[in-house]
Amino acid sequence: MSALIAGEEMDFNRLKEILEVTDGNLASHLKALEKEEYIEVQKSFVGRKPNTKYVATKAGKVAFMVHIDALEALIKEQTGRG
Numbered sequence: 001m002s003a004l005i006a007g008e009e010m011d012f013n014r015l016k017e018i019l020e021v022t023d024g025n026l027a028s029h030l031k032a033l034e035k036e037e038y039i040e041v042q043k044s045f046v047g048r049k050p051n052t053k054y055v056a057t058k059a060g061k062v063a064f065m066v067h068i069d070a071l072e073a074l075i076k077e078q079t080g081r082g
Contacts, residue, residue, distance in 0.1 A: 001038065001056060001063075004039060011052060015054065
C-alpha cells in the first residue's frame with residue numbers, strides 16, 4: 001500500500017521491482033487488497049501486451065492512514081514518548 005499511496009498508479013512489474021518480491025507473493029497480496037477494496041485494478045493493452053495497473057482507493061488510503069496512526073501510537077507507547 002505504501003508504494004501505491006506514494007504514487008498515482010503502478011503496474012505489476014514496477015511494484016514487483018520496488019518491493020523485491022516474487023510474482024506469486026505480489027499477486028497474493030494484491031488479490032487480498034483488491035478483495036478488501038483497498039485497491040482498484042485497471043487492465044488494458046499496451047500495443048498487443050496486456051498491462052495491469054493498480055491504484056489505491058479512497059477506502060485503501062483511509063485504512064492505510066489508520067494503520068500508520070496505530071503504528072505511531074504503538075511506537076510512542078513503547079518508547080515512552082506518548
